[in-house]
Amino acid sequence: MVLFSKSVPALRGLRSRAVSYEGGSYLLSSCKAAGSSDHYATCAKLSEDPVKESSPSDMLIDSFGRLHTYLRISLTERCNLRCQYCMPAEGVELTPSSQLLSQSEIVSLANLFVTSGVNKIRLTGGEPTIRKDIEDICLQLSNLKGLKTLAMTTNGITLARKLPKLKEFGLNSINISLDTLVPAKFEFLTRRRGHEKVLESINAAVDLGYNPVKVNCVVMRGVNDDEICDFVELTRSRPINVRFIEFMPFDGNVWNVKKLVPYYEMLDKVVAKYQGLQRIQDHPSETAKNYRIDGHHGTVSFITSMTEHFCAGCNRLRLLADGNFKVCLFGPSEVSLRDPLRAGAEEDELREIISAAVKRKKAAHAGMFDLAKTANRPMIHIGG
Known part of the structure; x- marks a missing residue:
């Protein structure tokens, strides 16, 4: 072929x-x-034609044969930052707390996915560390038989003091979001202070032995694209994986294609400064293009959601804080798992709901200009 x-x-x-x-x-x-x-x-x-036959008992396989083994769980819609690409300055309307998943509901649904074949869970938000029961959630999830990876994506503001306990309770992978190394620019982008706290959290993660410590950086033209090589320097002597993410259109930011810095342009900046840049073999379901620089302890990655989508190998599903189930980050389609769970649905009934949603997943999301026009939740609700 x-x-x-x-x-x-x-x-x-x-x-x-x-x-x-x-x-x-x-x-x-x-x-x-x-x-x-x-x-x-x-x-x-992917083949243009869906797979003709697949096991109806396996709720994690879609009509194109993709096996979904990675579940992202948004623990809260609340956040202690107001990042410009994530939500409006005035914030967003929050779901009443009574309509959000409780700790026991999160664990119950997570167990359903893990017993069906999910082996990786990532906790997101909002900001997951502001949940008061975050340690208990980590402990219960890490004890699920069959779960190999329990990860978290966080802004790092309150992470440093909580991370030792989180690691003890089974959190074995960490992503910390940081879009600038300039404190004043941090305040502009997030509309809050706390740059030094994020750096403290990165250092704490390194000291606790996380390898790699992943640093997520959303690159925006005219905002922080001049810092790409400064971020690469973080990988020189420490086990840090800097992940440059293409700017994506979501409700809460004003989509302007002029803000988009394509992957190849970011890569050109790195190639121009560093010799010995080597491509690393990717996992089949990897969303990033990974590179290593000779002499650097860490690595550099590029997430090309806009210019080169990775739908063909997508293995991700999303459970939102309000209990809605979402099969594609960029798709508006959702189905509630909270409502049938609270109505007393048996596991088999929940599996049927999940399976039906997974089977409806499309081969690929729309192009970036169509995405900009698509009605979708703010990123703060979805959790990335």
Whole structure:
């Protein structure tokens, strides 16, 4: 089979091979990219036709054969920052607390997913660390049989003092969001203070042995694109994985294509300054393009949600704080798991609801200009 790419010339007409990985089928191929023998890309493409037959008992497999083993759980809609791309300055209307999932409901639904094959859970928000029961949630989730990874994405404001206990209770992977290394710019972007607290949390994570400590940076033209190489320096002597994320359109930010810095442009900045940049082989369901720089202890990644989507290998599902289930970050479709759970639904009934939603998942999300016009929740509600 031949793969085609409009965005990367080196991938045009590239031959691929079929492989199986953890129950899923993928089309993979390695190729020299960007004219450098050091750069390799992993490519994946779904068949245009859905899989004709799949096990009806497996609720995690969609109609295109994608196995979903990764569940993102938003623990709260609240946040102690007001990041410009995440929510309006005045905030957003919050769901009444009585309509949010309780700790026991979160654990119950998580257990349902894990017993069905999910092996990774990521806790998001809002800001997950502001939940008073965050330690207990981590402890209960980490004890679920079959769960291999319990991760969290956090803004790092209150993380440093809580992280030792969170690690003790089973949190074994951490992503910390930081879009600038300049304190004044941090206040502009987040509309709050706390830059030094985020740096403290990154240092605490390194000291506690998290490897890698992932630092998420949303890159915006004219705002922080001049700091790309400054962020790369964080990887020089510490096990930090800096993840540069393309600016994405969501309710809560004003979508302006001029703000988008494409992956290849970010990469060019890194290539221009650093020698020995090497492409790292990606996991089939990896969302990032990963690189290592000779002599650096950490790594650099690029998440190309807008310019080169990774829908073909998507293995992610989302459970929102209000109990709604979402199969695609960029799709508006949701179904409530909270309501049937509170109505006393049996596990088999919940599995049927989940399975039906997963089967309706589309092959790929819309293009970035269509996404900008699509009605969707603010990022603060979805959790990324």
